[in-house]
Amino acid sequence: MQLTLQEIKKDPRINSFISQTDKYLRSLSYTDHGKRHLDIVSDRSKKIARELGLSKREQEMAAIAGWCHDMGNFLGRTQHHYWAAMLFSQCFINEADNSDEVSKIIQAIVSHDKDDLSIVDKITACLIIADKSDVHRSRVINKSVKNIQNDIHDRVNYAVTDNNLTVNKKNKTITLALKLDTKFTSIMDYFSIFVGRMNYCQTAAIFLKYEFHLKINNTKLA
Ligand SMILES: [Fe+2]
Ligand SMILES: [Fe+2]
Numbered sequence: 001m002q003l004t005l006q007e008i009k010k011d012p013r014i015n016s017f018i019s020q021t022d023k024y025l026r027s028l029s030y031t032d033h034g035k036r037h038l039d040i041v042s043d044r045s046k047k048i049a050r051e052l053g054l055s056k057r058e059q060e061m062a063a064i065a066g067w068c069h070d071m072g073n074f075l076g077r078t079q080h081h082y083w084a085a086m087l088f089s090q091c092f093i094n095e096a097d098n099s100d101e102v103s104k105i106i107q108a109i110v111s112h113d114k115d116d117l118s119i120v121d122k123i124t125a126c127l128i129i130a131d132k133s134d135v136h137r138s139r140v141i142n143k144s145v146k147n148i149q150n151d152i153h154d155r156v157n158y159a160v161t162d163n164n165l166t167v168n169k170k171n172k173t174i175t176l177a178l179k180l181d182t183k184f185t186s187i188m189d190y191f192s193i194f195v196g197r198m199n200y201c202q203t204a205a206i207f208l209k210y211e212f213h214l215k216i217n218n219t220k221l222a
Helices: 005-010 012-027 035-052 056-068 080-092 099-111 122-132 145-150 152-159 187-207
Strands: 160-168 173-180 211-216
Touching (some): 005 012, 005 056, 012 035, 012 080, 035 122, 035 160, 056 080, 056 099, 056 122, 080 099, 099 122, 122 187, 145 152, 152 160, 173 187, 187 211
Parallel strands (some): 173 211
Antiparallel strands (some): 160 173
């Protein structure tokens, strides 16, 4: 079979891993890692791949990696990238008609949360930027005032009311523009938890021979 996002979204095994992950991470009060996050990361990975000029198959592989990248969380948070890659491989290594595609997808999945691995493939770089840029109010599951006040991850996500990622092929820049409601959090709070993610986006962009820029409330910060 040729792997397509449409088929993978219908696959009962993948749907089961995703729903178990959603249930598990909700029990730990994490931000959304369910279908909302996966749709955004899948669409954004594909969009970056398309705007970089990657082939149609590479765009599809980026979309598939985006859809499946977090599905291993129900087996353990700290190694979830490896679990997701292993599950994907078990499902498709014998079914897929192109083993190289499976290899590239599982490498992207493993690398999305593993910044000590070198990036050697553009699909990996697309997924990293798509995943690490998903910060938004709609990602917060527990929107109670008490939780927003006490949980810095939820507070920062809650404060982001707009999120736009653009690729400028001419200037070789990838820009994440956020609108941050400073009633809820400060730009310092944002950096205190997202600096690692922004650095990883920068590393991925450099691999693509682009620069990564961050704008918050129309001010360029990186
Ligand atoms: Fe992840
Ligand atoms: Fe993710």
